[in-house]
Amino acid sequence: MTTSTPPDTPASAPPPAPRRSPGFDDLPALMSLMTGDEKHDAAATSTLDALWVLHDRVLRVSPDRPGDPGRDRFLLSKGHGPMAYYAVLAARGFLPADWLPGFGSYDSPLGHHPDRTLVPGVEIGSGSLGHGLPLAVGTALGLRARGRSGPRVWVLVGDAELDEGSNHEAIDFAGAAGLDRLHVLVIDNSSASHPLPGGAASRFTAAGWSALTVDGRDHEALYAAYTRPHPGRPHAVVARVEPKHA
Template sequence: MTKAMKKAERLLELTEKAKFIRLETVRLVDIAKSGHYTSVFSCAELFSVLYYHVMSVDPKNPKWADRDRFVLSKGHAAVGLYPVLADLGFFPKDWLDSYTRVGSPLGDHPDMRKVPGIDFSSGSLGQGLSVSVGMALGGKIDKKSYTVYCMLGDGELNEGQIWEAAMSAAKFKLNNLVAIVDRNQMSLDGFTEDVMPVHPIDEKFRAFGWDTRQVDGHDLSALLELFDEVTSAPREKPLVIIADTVKGKGVKGMELNNDWHLGYLVEEDRKKVEEEINLGLQPRS
């Protein structure tokens, strides 16, 4: 098989995984009767690439000391991460059917004490990068080769703790830390540039001593190339990847529509959304 053929095959696989993430999110929110569809839809391709291509993890040994770590700082998107963890075998798939029900380990936000594969119990925004700095520094001290990946929402960049963590990461030369900003343009209160402008994100992180990259967060081909590059080349600094995304991507009525930050689809609308996702995004070579 040629290199081009292998890439095309991988792109098709990752496209299907991103579609799977969106569809399972719709299904699980239907169980809960409320949920964060659009916050998952903006990062579905990122979840797909990270878990099915980039990170070194072992579902049979979730606490493996040498695994890569993933911190979902935007913890409200956990409904899209759970299907990935179940698909990989971290826990039985039938756990998904109990999502948010009384006694279920799967809550609206992830709990590292209850869910294999979850490295940090997130929910309160702004804390994930600090925790990731601690994990990366621990890896340095223990002479481990793992990488810590931290996914942030662009709205939570308003939290001062993020920038304290950014300073610390540069100070300790944490080249084993990769932050990924899901730049989906919106937060709970509206467009980020209206609520509290965060632009230019790249210049801010560079000023704090980070390497920066920018990418279309829905272009799987571009994501593959970028992650292959940054995971193969040595770095001296922490790295932030600014992924330009669309909140609600894949469902036109939800895209950049803040009425859907938290919501619920009645049966007729759910079927239309599932059909739209199934027709959905095609891989770009």
């Protein structure tokens, strides 16, 4: 009786390695996909580290439920040069990376200023400087009126944007009202026309805010500043980066 030899059975393939979530080191490659007619490269790269640490380690908002009423709110007032913001949103799963190459094109949802009706995770349509901080104050007031004490409100502004009078009114009101769920992230690249002698943080502390100035490229310093307790007061973090003209 002849016994046939069974064909060789291939060894089981090893299980695929778990897919790695994009990290900070992936952001330059994501930004490089956006080749549209962008005139604010320095404005974009100045925010990259501060945006990443905030979205990766601090903000409580999920791409699976971007409209969750209990989410933290992030408002980008410094809306020009949004490439870093789009890259961070793609890395965090709010939008597909294959949207990025269309940046700035006629039919792309990724415009030269973010549009909250087109881009998941975007809270406001930003454009004119000086609007974001007052909108953040209104958002914090609205959450307080609804009895929502959990969500935090963050707004990113530029140092030159603080020249706008609307921001000074918002800073004074928020300090007097004790809006302790309100946080302002100032990207300071020495572009303000009227810089304060004591630095940007002095404007906030004069109005009763908690405020810190840190190296805007130091991730651990940024995280420590973002999470510093500030009971009963709004909080400002001034992130110093290289001057715009450098």
